[in-house]
Amino acid sequence: MLELQNVNSGYGETQVLHGMNLTAEKGRVLAVLGRNGAGKSTTLKTIMGLLPVRSGTILFDGAQLHGRRPFDVASAGIAYVPETRDIFPSLTVRENLEIAAGRFPPSAGAEAWTLERVLDIFPRLGERMENGGTQLSGGEQQMLAIARALLLNPRLLILDEPTEGLAPIIVKLIHDKLKDLREAGMSMVLVEQNFGFATSLADDVAVVSKGQVVWTGTPGEIRSDTALQHRWLGV
Numbered sequence: 001m002l003e004l005q006n007v008n009s010g011y012g013e014t015q016v017l018h019g020m021n022l023t024a025e026k027g028r029v030l031a032v033l034g035r036n037g038a039g040k041s042t043t044l045k046t047i048m049g050l051l052p053v054r055s056g057t058i059l060f061d062g063a064q065l066h067g068r069r070p071f072d073v074a075s076a077g078i079a080y081v082p083e084t085r086d087i088f089p090s091l092t093v094r095e096n097l098e099i100a101a102g103r104f105p106p107s108a109g110a111e112a113w114t115l116e117r118v119l120d121i122f123p124r125l126g127e128r129m130e131n132g133g134t135q136l137s138g139g140e141q142q143m144l145a146i147a148r149a150l151l152l153n154p155r156l157l158i159l160d161e162p163t164e165g166l167a168p169i170i171v172k173l174i175h176d177k178l179k180d181l182r183e184a185g186m187s188m189v190l191v192e193q194n195f196g197f198a199t200s201l202a203d204d205v206a207v208v209s210k211g212q213v214v215w216t217g218t219p220g221e222i223r224s225d226t227a228l229q230h231r232w233l234g235v
């Protein structure tokens with residue numbers, strides 16, 4: 001579904017991705033793991049067109065994605081929940097959601113995401129509809145960021161460290177909701193530092209180090225290989 005081939009990118013003079021190769025399959029969850037500074041967020045920003053591809057190829061269902069602007073990547077069907085969540089603080093929960101709702105049509109045969117549907121997943125947001133973005137807890141902000149991404153009717157959902165800074169009970173809630181989405185067939189790329197969270201949700205795992213994929217396999221393989229975890233993740 002999504003394929004990065006030999007992708008180089010970075011910030012100004014600094015090259016961060018060095019020949020990144022990554023494949024995310026339709027209807028599956030790909031977990032991207034790696035130490036701090038490995039290039040995980042840079043990979044996602046490059047996919048989303050927020051950083052230019054210096055060389056290499058990004059394909060989404062066979063169509064060229066590299067060189068396209070963030071809006072075009074989103075309209076192609078990829079929704080991105082950044083590490084920073086990027087809630088509009090001056091807008092209410094309702095307004096944050098309404099910005100996304102109906103913006104892009106669902107793909108053929110898919111049921112459209114509506115306000116009702118996302119509030120069904122995150123009833124807590126329903127209780128906070130008239131609250132401003134800044135009045136939300138970290139967990140509520142993450143729920144809002146995911147809900148807003150779903151309203152874009154994505155075929156692929158990309159999440160950058162959705163559990164970062166959240167209390168264990170909220171991590172569990174986010175886990176269960178992402179698991180439900182996975183069961184419903186949503187394709188996902190999940191960047192995570194939380195090894196247990198990531199490997200219990202993923203179908204496939206890629207480990208990134210120094211801007212390259214250094215290992216791919218199954219969650220079971222990496223869970224049972226402590227040497228591998230120690231070498232590449234420091235866990």
Ligand SMILES: Nc1ncnc2c1ncn2[C@@H]1O[C@H](COP(=O)(O)OP(=O)(O)OP(=O)(O)O)[C@@H](O)[C@H]1O
Nearest residue numbers: 011014016034035036037038039040041042043193
């Ligand atoms: N805006 C930026 N300008 C310059 N260098 C950056 C910028 N953002 C990240 N980098 C550098 O790029 C490298 C990869 O960073 P990236 O954010 O992709 O890592 P990461 O794998 O997401 O790490 P983390 O787990 O800490 O989020 C790091 O060396 C980082 O210092």
Ligand SMILES: [Mg+2]
Nearest residue numbers: 040041042083
């Ligand atoms: Mg990061």
